[in-house]
Amino acid sequence: MLNKPSADVIEAAATWYIDLREVSADDPLHQAHQHWLAADPSHRLAWKRVEKLQQACAQANDSISSSTLTNARASRRQMIKMLSVMLVAGASGGLAWQYRESAYPLMAEYRTGKGKSLQVTLADGSQLQLNTDSAVDIAFDAAQRQVILHQGEILVTTETDPQQRPFSVQTRQGNIRALGTQFLVLSDSHLTQVKVLQDAVEIRPAKGSEQPVRLNAGQQLQFTDHAVQPAHTIAGQPQAWIQGLLVVSDWRLDQFIEELSRYHPGKLSCDHTAASLRISGSFHLKDTQLILQNLTSTLPVRIRYFTRYWARIEAI
Structure with missing residues (x-):
């Protein structure tokens, strides 16, 4: 009789599921997945749990792809951990439904897979460059221009707005307001990192003081939802990924x-x-x-x- 798959094998199965969602049906990654399945009986056992969880969610009229693993507000690591917990606990429809409200959508308005990038021109002429495994939504209205960075990294180059609407990037940790600028934002479930290439930005943690922290060109810092770390000089070539x-x-x-x-x-x-x-x-x-x-x-x-x-x- 097969033993239960280890925690490492469960996490590997969850990782395979997340990564396979990002590639086409003929991608070599599918063949690699088949090799992984054949490498050890526990791998197949763990993958059967993934399949059972999919079936349970489908019976609840709520597939993994549209609920439990589909919140781009979660980082890739967070989604893998979430799925791993579900696979360890068991693939019951009740469990799938229990996680529905706490899980996050995987798809956003603009998204890149691993190793991919994307350039987007916004309605006001501002430019976004999405780095690998990144997801954003755009929220422009009469009062503001906002980019919601759910995960990953973006390069923002703003344009002057005739309506003088403020431009900002919102992450799980807080808000970065552009002051006529070009800057990089990298965000995951724990913190946000900002690097200013031109002009300046103002940073407000979601749960911090009301007084914003100004960050000038050539500086970078990290912040959580309640605190901003000290700024220091940008090192290296942080935007080299664009090339x-x-x-x-x-x-x-x-x-x-x-x-x-x-x-x-x-x-x-x-x-x-x-x-x-x-x-x-x-x-x-x-x-x-x-x-x-x-x-x-x-x-x-x-x-x-x-x-x-x-x-x-x-x-x-």
Whole structure:
């Protein structure tokens, strides 16, 4: 008799489900998923739980795709954790319905998959550039111009508005008001990071004081829903992703792999010994597999592939 799948296997099944939703039916990721299923009986057992949960939600007239995993206000990590909890608890229709109100929609007005980007021209002429795995909604009316960043990263370049409506970006943690500017916003379920490239912005945490914090060109900071961290000078080339590049200088390898994972279709990890190695360079994000392969020629590491899209970097 098969044992229950471990927590790691459950999380892997949840990750596969989230990632497969982002690709076409003929994408190689589907083949990688089949290899993963065949690698261990517990993988198939965990995937059966995913299928049962889908069936339970369908019987409740509420599929996973339209409810439990469809709130773009949640980060990818948050959605994976949410699904993992449901898979551990069991795939009953009652449980699916219980999570309905606390789960978030996956689809927004504009959204990118992993490794993808998107440029959007707004009604006022302002420009948005969405980085990998990002989701936004646009809320323009007679009184304001607002971009709601549910998850991910955007570059905002504002235009002057004849109606003089304020322009702002809203995240789970608070509001960033543009003062005629160009700036980057990166947000997840825990915090928001802002980097100002031109002019300035004003930041108001959702639960903080009413007095906004001004951030000027060349500065960056992070904030939660109740506090703003001190500002400091922008380092490196934070907008290099617009040219399809990841530029790093003396980063720890685990930090590099974590950042690369944002663009890689699948699962990446780094063992403890390799984590402290240092890396610098400019990397083309179009081919994350090639980046991984090149690591072995510059660092004392090897890449252990479980599937094409599931790899771990190990020290040698």
